Amino acid sequence: MAPSAATTTAAPFTFTRAQRVFTMSGALLGLLLAALDQTIVATAGPSIQADLGISPALYPWLTTSYLVASTMMVPVWGKLSDLLGRRTVLAAGIVVFLLGSFLCGVSRSTLTLILYRAVQGVGSAALFTASLSVVADLYPPRERGKYQGLFGAMFGLSSVVGPLAGGFITDRLGWHWVFFINLPVGAVALALVLLRMPALKPPGASRGKLDVTGAVLLALAVVPLLLALSLGRGAEQVAHGGGWTWGSWQVLGLFALAAVGTVLFLREEKRAHEPLLDLKLFQDRTFAMGNAAVFIIGAVFLSGVVFLPLFMVNVVGLSATHSGLTLTPLTLGVVAGNILSGQLVSRIGRYKGLMLGSLVVLMVGFTVMGFTLTPTSTQTEVTVKMVLVGVGLGPSIPLYTLAIQNAVSPQRIGVATAMATFFRQLGMTLGVALLGAVFATTLSHQLGTRVASATEGLPPKLRAELASAVPGVGGSEAGPAQSAFQAEKVKERVRAELEAERQALQRPGVQRIEPRGTTAREQRAKEAAPSDASGREQSSALSDVDAKEQRALEAVDRTALALKESFTRAVEAVYRCAIFVALLAFLVTLxxxxxxxxRGRARAPAHTE
Structure with missing residues (x-):
């Protein structure tokens, strides 16, 4: 049986106030580096793609390489932090992350940028793991919630500050500085860690060693799985945006390789004298159920963030920048939920009721979003509704991490924290893949039906042009950076094309000078005045063109409405699925x-030099 909370007695050394302040400052700055980088780089992505000429098939790898490397290394860094101490691992993570940032900034090719993004991911895994473990070293279980909430709030704030900072830096200094900006912040964090942070090395840790074989087998299990989830696509998306279909041999082969790697990893961990992940920890129900709940909640953690901007752009009609700002209240809800739940759990000394309450709020938020969105929803309306989702998601980071850490001994804090982070990131990847498939399937079906109905009766050329202008139809893939359907611009193109058709029907060599104030339609009517049989035929042809123009303009309006209705149904489908995922997390948490x-005074592990 894994150690219970009763065994989590720390060694008899008290931290000073200065040690706590400087240690927390260094850990928070390190976490801020990793959290900000994800959102800043996402904003700069289009500029990077344009400058380096990155193909659509390779563009997702800017994120995929970072995500895969980070998730794979989380358990390794967690074990190393138990063996070597938090200070060593946090400092190493900052150095690796800054090295990757510098190399990304000087990259001049797609391949090198993707590789160096993976280096950043390796460093970020150490920052996530060691930073969250520091709280358990500095404070007793009863007080940890207050400070875990600060780290959770850092994730939320980064999602607000990141896009704004990314846009500003890219516009003013160029995309290279999105990476270079990490260097001064990282230097400050590194100085605090090396000069003022105690070693935070659990007693007896030096007698262990890293399970290298287990680490290799873990990579064999995790890397193919994440690649399959990240690169799997629907057939239409593959045709126009790269990746592989879910039923392709590449994706199925990656899943099979991940399954083999998982079996081998579990077999090795059972036999290893000092396993990378002690499977006996899962015999503790708190540890097992806590990580299961973290995995499930991770599956819906990004659902509101990833798909809502598409609704704001294509239905509400905001620009991409303003759609991102709409997420600010959601983020503030996440921050408020983090901090408030952390303060409450420290006061009342219990966490399960707060977990269940937050999941109820989350289900209510998803229900509101899944059943009340309409094509006429306003920015204010959607923003207010999303606050509920944010408040429900907020407590998931500090409370579950607290429960998992409280279930293990000090010698296993790093591993326990790493597993919570690992399962959260794995759940996020799986959730985005599955809910993305729900979104894409629903959108494709809705658009195919509604746009076809809206353009029925139009000439094939006009129908094709309208379809190609709609995101997700006619080969254009809907995505976060996809522009909305520009109805007025489409109307201008329709008018221009039909005007050219009218000009072709005009008799050559005839020019009229009309008085000022004559409208274009009056001028065409005078020019088309029938004088003979040929003139009557020309007048009839011009009337047909006018009628065609009127039908086309009406079809543009119907198509715009069809697009709004389709995106509304697709986003609603995502939130409705999220309700059941949140319900499952609720049942597991029960x-x-x-x-x-x-309670107790904060104690330092035996080695604090």
Missing amino acids: RLPEQPLQ
Whole structure:
């Protein structure tokens, strides 16, 4: 049986206030580096793609390489932090992350940028793991919630500051500085860690060693799985945006390789004298149920963030920048939920009730979003509704991390924290893939039906032009950076094309000078005045063109409405699926035992040099 909360007694050394302040400052800055980088780079992505000429098939790898490397290395860094101490791992993570940032900034090719993004991912895994473990070293269980909430709030704030900073830096200095900006911040964090942070090395840790074989087999299990989830696509998306279909031999082969790697990894961990992941930890129900709930909640954690901007752009009619700002209240809800839940759990000493309450709020938020969105929804209306989702998501980071850390001994804090981070990131990847498939399938079906109905009766050329102008139809893939359907611009093109057709029907060599104030339609009517049989035929042909123009303009309006209705149904489908995922997390949390949170003075591990 894994150690219970009763065994989490720290060694008899008290931290000074200065040690706590400087240690928390260094850890928070390190976490801010990793959290900000994800959102800043996403904003600069289009500029990077244009400058380096990155193909659509390779563009997702800017994120995929970072994500895969980070998730794979989280358990490794977690074990190393238990063996070598948090200070060593946090400093190493900052150095690796800054090295990757510098190399990304000087990259001049797609391949090198993708590789160096992976280097950044390796460093970020250490920052996530060591930073969240520091709280358990500095404070007793009863007080940890207050400070875990600060780290959770850092994730939320980064999602607000990141896009704004990314846009500003890219526009003013160029995309290279999105990476270079990490260097001064990282230097400050590194100085705090090396000069003022204690080693935070658990007692007896030096007697262990890293399970290298287990680390290799973990990579064999995790890397193919994440690649399959990240690169799997629907057939239409593959045709126009790269990747592989879910039923392709590449994706199925990656899933099979991941399955083999998982079996081999579990077999190795059972036999290893000092395993990378002690499977006995899962015999503790708090540890097992806590990580299961973290994985499930991770599956819906990004659902509101990833798909809502598409609704704001294509239905509400905002620009891409303003659609991102709409997420600010959601983020503030996440921050408020983090901090408030952390303060409450420290006061009352219990966490399960807060977990269940936050999941109820989350289900209510998803229900509101899944059943009340309409094509006429306003920015204010959607923003207010999303606050509920943010408040429900907020407590998931600090409370579950607290429960998992409270279930293990000090010698396993790093591994426990790493597993919570690992399962959260794995759940996010799986959730985005599955809910993305729901979104794409629903959108494709809705658009195919509604746009066809809206353009029925038009000439084939006009129908094709309208379809190609709609995101997700006619080969254009809907995505976060996809522009909305520009109805007025489409109307201008329709008028221009039909005007050319009218000009072709005009008799050559005839020019009229009309008085000022004559409208274009009056001028065409005078020019088309029938004088003989040929003139009557020309007048009839011009009337047909006018009628065609009127039908086409009406079809543009119907197509715009069809697009709004289609995106509304697709986003609603995502939130409706998220309700059931949140319900599953609620049921798992019901089975989570609640272990008492001990009070006491913060104690330092035996080695604090």
